[in-house]
Amino acid sequence: MEPAELDSPQLQALLADMVDTLHDYGGIGLAAPQIGEPLRLAIIEIDGGPTRYGELAPLPLTVFINPVIEVLDPATAGYWEGCLSVPGLRGFVERPQSVRIQYTNLIGAEEAMELKGFPATVFQHEFDHLDGKLFVDRIQDTRLLAFEQEFERYHL
């Protein structure tokens, strides 16, 4: 995306649409291509608090434009992921757990943050959408892909 697009009414409308969709779905993140907009743009919002993945630090709703991921440590850990783009499925995906991301914020400034553990997985999942990649593309062993109903019965 170009800087001139940042304060356009079109972008504001798209973001409002993305936030509504994210909240309706009850997810952590959403990328523009998931609602049919081929832009390198994603939103992430983490409520924080205790989860089955440990204590999560909250992240207020944040817009990431043209994000780039740098892996700081290739050691991986796996989590059961789900996604609005493939409803009803859960898959166990291993990803690096220490990453640095760089992105442009809504006012056009460059920002960076480092993420460890589950949040590192969340960001990689969301930013994969910008390259048309889904979590199911990252599953090596299809025994680690399940419908939600089976997942709840056998994996929780």
Ligand code: NI
């Ligand atoms: Ni997704």
